Amino acid sequence: MKPLVLTIVFVAAFGLTAPTFSEDDNLCLDCHEPAEDWEGMTAEAILEHAMDGSIKRHLDNKEFSEEQLKAMIAELLAKPAPE
Numbered sequence: 001m002k003p004l005v006l007t008i009v010f011v012a013a014f015g016l017t018a019p020t021f022s023e024d025d026n027l028c029l030d031c032h033e034p035a036e037d038w039e040g041m042t043a044e045a046i047l048e049h050a051m052d053g054s055i056k057r058h059l060d061n062k063e064f065s066e067e068q069l070k071a072m073i074a075e076l077l078a079k080p081a082p083e
């Protein structure tokens with residue numbers, strides 16, 4: 001019974017957050033062209049840059065947890081470049 005409850009909670013949590021991530025990653029695209037700005041950077045380097053509070057445009061990122069930012073970056077890096 002316990003694994004079933006954990007599975008339900010896990011699926012519900014990710015099911016509710018996926019639409020949020022899809023909206024939030026557009027914040028990055030307001031300023032960045034991933035294929036150009038992040039070329040040769042690792043996801044960890046992009047995360048560190050996104051969490052840099054000295055960059056005024058990145059101050060909004062403080063509302064996200066590290067896990068949320070990692071998920072947003074992974075989503076952006078997985079998207080194919082527009083032709």
